[in-house]
Amino acid sequence: MSETVDRAAVAADAYRRQPDSADPEAVRAYWRDVTLGEEQADRLGWSAEQATAVAHAASGSLMLDGEGTARHVTGAGAGRRVAAGRIAALCAAGFLSESAPDGTGRRRIEPTADGRRALMVWQRWSPAPVVKDKRTEREALAPLHQGEEARRRAAAAARRMQEWQRETEAKWAEAEARIAVRRREDELNEQWRQANGIRNPWAKRPAGWTAEAQAEADRAAAEEAAEDAAREAAHVCEVREPEPATVPAEPSAAPADVAALFRHRVTVVGSQSRDRCTQPACRSRRPHPSPYPPCGTARLTVRTRPAPPGRRAPGGRTWRQAGLRRRRSGERPAPRLPRPS
Structure with a gap:
Protein backbone atom coordinates (compact mmCIF):
# COMPACT_ATOMS: atom_id res chain seq x y z
CA MET A 1 0.00 0.00 0.00
CA SER A 2 1.45 3.37 -0.97
CA GLU A 3 2.05 6.31 1.35
CA THR A 4 -0.82 8.27 -0.23
CA VAL A 5 -3.25 5.49 0.52
CA ASP A 6 -1.89 5.24 4.09
CA ARG A 7 -2.31 8.97 4.68
CA ALA A 8 -5.82 8.82 3.25
CA ALA A 9 -6.70 5.96 5.58
CA VAL A 10 -5.32 7.88 8.57
CA ALA A 11 -7.33 10.95 7.57
CA ALA A 12 -10.49 8.85 7.25
CA ASP A 13 -9.88 7.32 10.68
CA ALA A 14 -9.35 10.80 12.14
CA TYR A 15 -12.60 11.95 10.55
CA ARG A 16 -14.50 9.09 12.20
CA ARG A 17 -12.95 10.03 15.60
CA GLN A 18 -13.70 13.71 15.49
CA PRO A 19 -15.84 15.03 18.37
CA ASP A 20 -19.52 15.95 18.13
CA SER A 21 -20.21 18.70 15.63
CA ALA A 22 -22.36 20.51 18.20
CA ASP A 23 -19.13 22.08 19.60
CA PRO A 24 -17.41 23.76 16.62
CA GLU A 25 -14.48 24.99 18.73
CA ALA A 26 -13.67 21.45 19.83
CA VAL A 27 -13.85 20.29 16.23
CA ARG A 28 -11.43 23.01 15.10
CA ALA A 29 -9.01 22.15 17.94
CA TYR A 30 -9.20 18.46 17.01
CA TRP A 31 -8.34 19.06 13.39
CA ARG A 32 -5.56 21.49 14.30
CA ASP A 33 -4.05 18.73 16.41
CA VAL A 34 -4.39 16.22 13.58
CA THR A 35 -2.74 18.56 11.11
CA LEU A 36 0.01 19.39 13.61
CA GLY A 37 0.64 15.69 14.23
CA GLU A 38 1.15 15.07 10.53
CA GLU A 39 3.56 17.98 10.29
CA GLN A 40 5.45 16.82 13.38
CA ALA A 41 5.83 13.30 12.00
CA HIS A 56 11.80 0.56 24.03
CA ALA A 57 12.10 3.53 26.40
CA ALA A 58 8.32 3.92 26.40
CA SER A 59 7.95 0.22 27.27
CA GLY A 60 10.47 0.61 30.16
CA SER A 61 13.05 -1.84 28.81
CA LEU A 62 15.82 0.69 28.08
CA MET A 63 18.30 0.99 30.93
CA LEU A 64 21.68 2.49 31.80
CA ASP A 65 23.96 0.13 33.73
CA GLY A 66 26.41 1.18 36.43
CA GLU A 67 29.06 2.06 33.84
CA GLY A 68 26.67 4.32 31.88
CA THR A 69 26.12 1.94 28.95
CA ALA A 70 22.63 1.91 27.40
CA GLY A 79 20.51 -6.98 28.15
CA ARG A 80 21.59 -6.06 24.66
CA ARG A 81 23.85 -3.10 24.24
CA VAL A 82 22.45 -0.07 22.38
CA ALA A 83 24.55 2.44 20.46
CA ALA A 84 25.53 5.27 22.79
CA GLY A 105 22.95 1.59 40.41
CA ARG A 106 21.02 1.28 37.16
CA ARG A 107 19.01 4.15 35.72
CA ARG A 108 15.97 3.89 33.55
CA ILE A 109 15.76 5.82 30.28
CA GLU A 110 12.26 7.22 29.94
CA ARG A 124 0.05 7.09 13.49
CA TRP A 125 1.34 8.73 10.30
CA SER A 126 4.17 6.29 9.55
CA PRO A 127 6.62 8.66 7.82
CA ALA A 128 9.44 7.22 5.75
CA PRO A 129 12.44 6.60 8.06
CA VAL A 130 15.78 8.17 7.26
CA VAL A 131 18.61 5.76 6.51
CA LYS A 132 21.46 6.40 8.95
CA ASP A 133 24.59 4.60 10.08
CA LYS A 134 26.20 4.77 13.52
CA ARG A 135 28.16 7.90 12.61
CA THR A 136 25.18 9.86 11.29
CA GLU A 137 23.04 8.73 14.23
CA ARG A 138 25.31 10.79 16.51
CA GLU A 139 24.39 13.97 14.66
CA ALA A 140 22.06 16.46 16.35
CA LEU A 141 18.32 15.97 15.89
CA ALA A 142 15.73 18.72 15.63
CA PRO A 143 13.34 18.91 18.60
CA LEU A 144 9.68 18.16 18.19
CA ALA A 158 14.52 35.22 22.89
CA ARG A 159 16.30 35.86 26.20
CA ARG A 160 19.66 35.84 24.46
CA MET A 161 18.31 38.20 21.82
CA GLN A 162 16.99 40.58 24.47
CA GLU A 163 20.30 40.46 26.32
CA TRP A 164 22.16 41.11 23.08
CA GLN A 165 19.86 44.04 22.35
CA ARG A 166 20.49 45.51 25.80
CA GLU A 167 24.24 45.13 25.39
CA THR A 168 24.08 46.64 21.92
CA ALA A 177 28.46 59.70 24.63
CA ARG A 178 32.09 59.46 23.46
CA ILE A 179 31.16 61.10 20.15
CA ALA A 180 29.36 63.93 21.98
CA VAL A 181 32.40 64.48 24.22
CA ARG A 182 34.72 64.59 21.20
CA ARG A 183 32.45 67.03 19.37
CA ARG A 184 32.31 69.26 22.44
CA GLU A 185 36.09 69.11 22.70
CA ASP A 186 36.42 70.04 19.02
CA GLU A 187 34.06 72.99 19.50
CA LEU A 188 36.04 74.23 22.52
CA ASN A 189 39.31 73.86 20.62
CA GLU A 190 37.87 75.87 17.72
CA GLN A 191 36.62 78.58 20.08
CA GLU A 212 33.30 81.59 29.91
CA ALA A 213 36.74 81.46 31.54
CA GLN A 214 38.25 83.15 28.47
CA ALA A 215 35.62 85.91 28.59
CA GLU A 216 36.28 86.45 32.30
CA ALA A 217 40.02 86.59 31.67
CA ASP A 218 39.54 89.08 28.81
CA ARG A 219 37.32 91.26 31.00
CA ALA A 220 39.89 91.20 33.82
CA ALA A 221 42.67 92.04 31.34
CA ALA A 222 40.64 94.94 29.93
CA GLU A 223 39.99 96.31 33.42
CA GLU A 224 43.68 95.99 34.31
CA ALA A 225 44.67 97.73 31.07
CA ALA A 226 42.23 100.55 31.83
CA GLU A 227 43.65 100.95 35.33
CA ASP A 228 47.22 100.97 33.97
CA ALA A 229 46.28 103.61 31.39
CA ALA A 230 44.69 105.80 34.04
CA ARG A 231 47.70 105.39 36.33
CA GLU A 232 50.09 106.25 33.47
CA ALA A 233 48.04 109.31 32.56
CA ALA A 234 48.13 110.51 36.17
CA HIS A 235 51.87 109.91 36.31
CA VAL A 236 52.51 111.93 33.15
CA CYS A 237 50.40 114.86 34.34
CA GLU A 238 52.37 115.25 37.55
CA VAL A 239 54.28 118.60 37.94
CA ARG A 240 57.95 117.99 38.39
CA GLU A 241 60.69 120.47 39.26
CA PRO A 242 63.08 121.20 36.38
CA GLU A 243 66.46 119.58 36.69
CA PRO A 244 69.50 121.87 36.72
CA ALA A 245 71.25 122.17 33.36
CA THR A 246 74.62 120.48 33.14
CA VAL A 247 77.47 122.00 31.15
CA PRO A 248 79.38 119.39 29.12
CA ALA A 249 83.08 119.22 29.90
CA GLU A 250 85.45 120.35 27.19
CA PRO A 251 87.67 117.62 25.78
CA SER A 252 91.38 117.87 26.52
CA ALA A 253 93.70 118.97 23.79
CA ALA A 254 94.91 116.23 21.59
CA PRO A 255 98.67 115.71 21.22
CA ALA A 256 100.42 117.23 18.26
CA ASP A 257 101.60 113.99 16.73
CA VAL A 258 98.14 112.41 16.35
CA ALA A 259 99.07 110.72 13.12
CA ALA A 260 101.84 108.81 14.87
CA LEU A 261 99.33 107.37 17.34
CA PHE A 262 97.16 106.01 14.56
CA ARG A 263 99.87 104.24 12.58
CA HIS A 264 100.78 100.62 12.88
CA ARG A 265 103.24 98.27 11.33
CA VAL A 266 102.25 95.35 9.13
CA THR A 267 104.65 92.44 9.23
CA VAL A 268 104.31 89.91 6.40
CA VAL A 269 105.30 86.37 7.39
CA GLY A 270 105.77 83.78 4.63
CA SER A 271 107.45 83.67 1.23
CA GLN A 272 107.65 87.51 1.20
CA SER A 273 108.78 88.00 4.79
CA ARG A 274 111.39 90.63 3.77
CA ASP A 275 108.70 93.04 2.61
CA ARG A 276 107.58 95.36 5.35
CA CYS A 277 105.37 98.35 5.04
CA THR A 278 103.88 100.84 7.42
CA GLN A 279 100.31 101.98 6.73
CA PRO A 280 97.89 104.28 8.50
CA ALA A 281 95.42 102.57 10.84
CA CYS A 282 92.55 104.56 9.35
CA ARG A 283 92.01 106.86 6.44
CA SER A 284 91.13 109.84 8.59
CA ARG A 285 93.89 111.69 10.42
CA ARG A 286 91.49 113.55 12.68
CA PRO A 287 92.26 113.61 16.41
CA HIS A 288 90.81 110.85 18.55
CA PRO A 289 87.43 111.84 20.01
CA SER A 290 88.27 110.37 23.42
CA PRO A 291 90.08 112.60 25.91
CA TYR A 292 92.41 109.67 26.52
CA PRO A 293 93.83 108.62 23.12
CA PRO A 294 95.65 105.28 22.88
CA CYS A 295 99.39 105.29 23.27
CA GLY A 296 101.95 103.35 21.29
CA THR A 297 101.66 101.56 17.96
CA ALA A 298 99.95 98.32 17.02
CA ARG A 299 101.72 95.52 15.23
CA LEU A 300 99.77 93.33 12.77
CA THR A 301 101.23 90.08 11.49
CA VAL A 302 99.85 88.77 8.17
CA ARG A 303 100.61 85.31 6.88
CA THR A 304 100.66 84.95 3.10
CA ARG A 305 99.90 81.79 1.17
CA PRO A 306 102.78 80.01 -0.59
CA ALA A 307 103.01 80.69 -4.31
CA PRO A 308 101.38 78.15 -6.66
CA PRO A 309 103.60 75.46 -8.17
CA GLY A 310 103.69 77.22 -11.54
CA ARG A 311 104.90 80.47 -10.03
CA ARG A 312 107.69 79.08 -7.89
CA ALA A 313 111.32 78.73 -8.86
CA PRO A 314 113.11 75.40 -8.64
CA GLY A 315 113.97 74.43 -5.09
CA GLY A 316 110.76 75.78 -3.65
CA ARG A 317 111.93 79.40 -3.60
CA THR A 318 110.13 82.41 -4.95
CA TRP A 319 111.30 84.06 -8.14
CA ARG A 320 112.51 87.08 -6.14
CA GLN A 321 114.68 84.91 -3.94
CA ALA A 322 115.97 82.96 -6.95
CA GLY A 323 116.87 86.20 -8.82
CA LEU A 324 118.79 87.61 -5.88
CA ARG A 325 120.73 84.38 -5.55
CA ARG A 326 121.57 84.28 -9.27
CA ARG A 327 122.77 87.84 -9.30
CA ARG A 328 124.97 87.20 -6.34
CA SER A 329 126.41 83.94 -7.71
CA GLY A 330 126.43 84.90 -11.42
CA GLU A 331 124.27 81.95 -12.50
CA ARG A 332 122.31 81.85 -15.73
CA PRO A 333 118.61 82.33 -15.25
CA ALA A 334 116.62 79.16 -15.74
CA PRO A 335 113.68 79.21 -18.15
CA ARG A 336 110.43 80.12 -16.41
CA LEU A 337 107.62 77.60 -16.36
CA PRO A 338 104.44 78.50 -18.21
CA ARG A 339 101.53 79.77 -16.21
CA PRO A 340 98.81 77.25 -15.52
CA SER A 341 95.70 77.93 -17.55
Missing part, protein backbone atom coordinates in the same frame (compact mmCIF):
# COMPACT_ATOMS: atom_id res chain seq x y z
CA ASP A 42 7.25 14.62 8.75
CA ARG A 43 9.78 16.83 10.61
CA LEU A 44 11.15 14.18 12.98
CA GLY A 45 13.86 12.85 10.69
CA TRP A 46 14.27 9.63 12.66
CA SER A 47 15.80 6.44 11.51
CA ALA A 48 14.10 3.11 12.16
CA GLU A 49 16.60 2.33 14.95
CA GLN A 50 15.94 5.65 16.69
CA ALA A 51 12.20 5.10 16.56
CA THR A 52 12.74 1.61 18.02
CA ALA A 53 14.88 3.05 20.85
CA VAL A 54 12.11 5.51 21.78
CA ALA A 55 9.58 2.65 21.70
CA ARG A 71 21.13 -1.60 27.24
CA HIS A 72 17.85 -3.05 26.10
CA VAL A 73 16.87 -5.31 28.97
CA THR A 74 14.14 -7.86 28.29
CA GLY A 75 14.83 -10.42 31.03
CA ALA A 76 17.05 -11.18 34.00
CA GLY A 77 20.29 -10.75 32.06
CA ALA A 78 22.36 -7.64 31.40
CA GLY A 85 25.44 7.93 20.02
CA ARG A 86 21.84 7.07 19.21
CA ILE A 87 20.68 7.53 22.82
CA ALA A 88 22.75 10.71 23.27
CA ALA A 89 21.18 12.36 20.20
CA LEU A 90 17.64 11.49 21.36
CA CYS A 91 18.36 12.84 24.87
CA ALA A 92 19.87 16.08 23.50
CA ALA A 93 16.78 16.66 21.32
CA GLY A 94 14.49 16.31 24.33
CA PHE A 95 12.88 12.96 23.45
CA LEU A 96 14.47 10.87 26.23
CA SER A 97 15.61 11.54 29.80
CA GLU A 98 17.38 9.60 32.55
CA SER A 99 15.72 8.74 35.85
CA ALA A 100 17.30 8.48 39.30
CA PRO A 101 19.45 5.37 39.91
CA ASP A 102 17.84 2.41 41.70
CA GLY A 103 19.34 0.16 44.37
CA THR A 104 21.57 -1.66 41.87
CA PRO A 111 10.58 9.23 27.18
CA THR A 112 9.65 12.82 27.84
CA ALA A 113 6.36 14.42 26.90
CA ASP A 114 7.86 15.31 23.53
CA GLY A 115 9.10 11.74 23.16
CA ARG A 116 5.65 10.25 23.80
CA ARG A 117 4.03 12.72 21.40
CA ALA A 118 6.69 12.02 18.76
CA LEU A 119 6.27 8.26 19.13
CA MET A 120 2.49 8.62 18.80
CA VAL A 121 2.60 10.68 15.59
CA TRP A 122 5.32 8.40 14.21
CA GLN A 123 3.18 5.34 14.70
CA HIS A 145 7.93 20.84 16.19
CA GLN A 146 5.98 23.11 18.60
CA GLY A 147 6.95 20.81 21.45
CA GLU A 148 8.18 21.64 24.92
CA GLU A 149 11.87 21.48 23.97
CA ALA A 150 11.28 23.70 20.94
CA ARG A 151 9.43 26.26 23.07
CA ARG A 152 12.19 26.14 25.70
CA ARG A 153 14.83 26.74 23.06
CA ALA A 154 12.79 29.55 21.52
CA ALA A 155 12.42 31.20 24.94
CA ALA A 156 16.17 30.86 25.57
CA ALA A 157 16.90 32.33 22.14
CA GLU A 169 22.01 49.59 23.14
CA ALA A 170 24.45 50.12 26.01
CA LYS A 171 27.40 50.04 23.61
CA TRP A 172 25.68 52.47 21.25
CA ALA A 173 24.85 54.79 24.13
CA GLU A 174 28.46 54.70 25.27
CA ALA A 175 29.68 55.34 21.72
CA GLU A 176 27.27 58.27 21.31
CA TRP A 192 40.02 78.72 21.78
CA ARG A 193 41.83 79.02 18.43
CA GLN A 194 39.51 81.79 17.29
CA ALA A 195 39.79 83.65 20.59
CA ASN A 196 43.61 83.54 20.53
CA GLY A 197 44.10 83.98 16.78
CA ILE A 198 45.73 80.59 16.29
CA ARG A 199 45.64 79.30 12.72
CA ASN A 200 46.92 75.81 13.40
CA PRO A 201 43.82 73.56 13.00
CA TRP A 202 45.37 70.83 15.18
CA ALA A 203 46.20 73.03 18.16
CA LYS A 204 44.36 72.01 21.33
CA ARG A 205 43.15 74.18 24.15
CA PRO A 206 44.76 74.11 27.59
CA ALA A 207 43.22 71.80 30.13
CA GLY A 208 40.17 73.35 31.76
CA TRP A 209 39.77 76.18 29.24
CA THR A 210 36.21 77.29 28.49
CA ALA A 211 34.68 80.21 26.64
